[in-house]
Amino acid sequence: MKQALIFLENVALRPMLRRAAYARKQGYACYLIYSPLKEFEQAALAEMEADLGMHLFERIETTTCFELPHLRNLVRSIASEADVKGLTGMLGLFTVDGLLGAHTATLAAELGVPTQNPDALYRANNKYLMRDALRHAGVPTVDFGMAYDEQTAVEHARRIGFPVILKPVTGAASHLILKCEDEQQVIERFRMALEKLPTSANASIYEGAHVYADRAGVEHQFDPLKGMLVEGYLSGREASVEMVITEQEAVPLLVHDKIVMTEGERVFYEHLLVVPPMRFTDEEVQQMKDYATSAVRALGLQNCLSHVELRYDDRLGPQILEINPRVGGMCVADSLEALVGFDVLKAQVEQATGTFELQDAYPVKDEKYGMFTLYPPHSGVFEAVEGLEELNQLPGMVFSRLVYPIGTKIDGDDEEVFLLMCWVRGDSYESIIETYEQAERLVTFSVRKEEKASQEV
CATH class of the missing domain: 3.40.50.720 (NAD(P)-binding Rossmann-like Domain)
Structure with a gap:
């Protein structure tokens, strides 16, 4: 056979x-x-x-x-x-x-x-269970609570302290990440979120109502279409840690520095990432690696790659935003190949077949790379893009990749839609930043507005 x-x-x-x-x-x-x-x-x-x-x-x-x-x-x-x-x-x-x-x-x-470990996958994909597992294991995490009505959301927010974040408990792509500065915003944005969830591009993710026990053994009924997670807002520099995890070990491979981020009304956008990190000391990078390792172990992840997103708070140190049991998006696979010599496709196939072997070490090359994404101006039907030829002539450009074909419906108002991803190498961080800024000026997207737009993944 x-x-x-x-x-x-x-x-x-x-x-x-x-x-x-x-x-x-x-x-x-x-x-x-x-x-x-x-x-x-x-x-x-x-x-x-x-x-x-x-x-x-x-x-x-x-x-x-x-x-x-x-x-x-x-x-x-x-x-x-x-x-x-x-x-x-x-x-x-x-x-x-x-x-x-x-x-x-x-x-x-x-x-x-x-x-993989099914229990760990539930905890990684349910953000309440994720934070519960961290807290149970003694891994520092922000306070949090699950709310199925406006009053409960306000009560959680009062206990946690403003500002707070409302987010879908099983969400993805930074969809409906809502920062609230006071009780009135909690009420208004909780109400708005529950109106948007059933008709969103991610509706299928939220249809997965389920019952699952926390680390103390208490069962919780989760209905992602009818509730929102409330958690403390994290300030500070944002980064991500890419990891390879076997059944026995969790090894940090690379830390990306998210140097250009914006917080939209309903979405948090990551624009430009550089590697190795430019805003962190060697000691801070090691702290993030150690913290990410503790976090994935708290969940029990095994036999996978993991993308751990965090913010480095100047007072609290590294703090988890989310843990994904898969490799990061955008150009992370290219980053791992270029800086660490780590072949993501090879690792994924070998993990699935039981032939993967860890190296003794994964040294990071002394080179500077950046990845950036350009977003659509709003939701609608993606009809055209201009400036690609000029973009690919910019200094340091390795490649650009249009993620969605012309004619795709995209939900650019409520989630991160990586419409155009770019991978660039530079002699300095300044040269990478300059290439990104030129790309933003050069490339324009034509997106026809529709009354209801949804993204095809």
Whole structure:
């Protein structure tokens, strides 16, 4: 029987295609379980297959049902015709049928192939459970509470102290991150959030109502469409730590410095990241690495890459914003390859098949890189972009990548939409910043407003 990998996902096909292409080149037969492919996803698959010169998947099983028993039947059908060496996902977010990443981990364990920790995935994808796990383990974290009505939200805010942040408990892409300075803003923004959640581009994530126990064993009923997490606002310099985690060890690889950030009314945007960090001392970088290591261990993450986002408060030190059980977005994979020599696709396939081995050390090269993203002006239908040719001629530009094809509906008002991502190398941090500032002046997007716009992932 052919050695095979099964890819199980519901919203993030294009990055999954790159991983499958790598696995195909390594000789694995690839199978895909996914939601019905949209037109632009079919085009992306055709383009990848044209580049490879072969079919990417032996079989594609499309489904709108992601209940565990149904997925189990699909996986067993594939396993009857192939020697499955790994079962892997991409984002594994909440669905109306449960947490897809946890389902994937459960099915991998049933197949006897390497797996992640389903409990840790629940805690990483539910921000209340994440902070509860940190607090239970003694890892410093801001105060927090779950609110299902305006009065409870105000009570949490009073206890925590203003300013506070309201955010969806299972959210992604900085969607509906609402800073509140007083009780009236808590009431108004809580009400606004509950109106927007059911019709948002991320609505499928919020449909995953679930019951889960905190670290003390107390069960909580979570309905992401009807409540918001309230937590203390964190000030300070923002950074992220990229980690590789085996079943025994958690190793920080690289720290990115988010040097240009803006806080919109409903979204926090990250514009420009540089690596190695420019605003942190060596001691502060080590503090962030140690803190991130403690945080992922508190959750129990294993056999994955992890993207840990934090702010460095001058009084409190590093503080968690969120923990993602996957590699960071934008150009993080390129950053890891260029600075550390860490091949993300290779690591992901090897983790799924149990062939990954940690190096003794991951030294960071003495070079300076930056990644930046340009955002759409508002929600609507992406119709055109100008200035790309001039952009790619700027000093230090390695590449630019348009994330969404022309014609895509995007939700630029309520979440981070990485419309154009750029990767640049510089002789100095100043040269990288200058390239970013020139790019902002050069590139313009045409987005036609619609009454209701939603992003296709």
